[in-house]
Amino acid sequence: KNEVEQSPQNLTAQEGEFITINCSYSVGISALHWLQQHPGGGIVSLFMLSSGKKKHGRLIATINIQEKHSSLHITASHPRDSAVYICAVRSSGGGADGLTFGKGTHLIIQP
């Protein structure tokens, strides 16, 4: 069973700061997802990674398969980035495998 750990659990930063959220997992995976959950509860998929790095706007996600570690970076953070960011992994296997989730990182960006 895969264990997914995120750090930090809570992060408060000032607008404009560079943000890093970390995720580590215990067992080999076929894919890693970064998700965003707003206070209303809805979950939005930000990235799916199986190797390397992806960038979308101010968001960058990287993964190191050998070290079983991924990071999510936010450049030029803004109050609207305030949300819970969740790392979730799919174990090696097909698309039918469910995701295993981390507990999330609660990010607050202050103006």
Add this chain to the structure above:
Amino acid sequence: EPEVTQTPSHQVTQMGQEVILRCVPISNHLYFYWYRQILGQKVEFLVSFYNNEISEKSEIFDDQFSVERPDGSNFTLKIRSTKLEDSAMYFCASSDRQAYGYTFGSGTRLTVV
């Protein structure tokens, strides 16, 4: 952009009653999932569904739970006899063949009283 639609957004039910949570996945997706999130806790996998049958289920998904794709578009989760501890947000999700396009619905908040 295509969406996964869940109804209702909020349901209150009495303990022991049956509930059906409904989802309309993205039309060309092949894999369908149910997850739940108890308030203040992490999201947990319940079940995945592919080719009209259950592919994988977690230990949470016991005999009280069932899933169905009755008409080729809807995907439902039934809880036969609800317990207080079933109170949670239930998320439906769907993905394409390689699970690249993984999309969550906005959730159904189930409150069992």
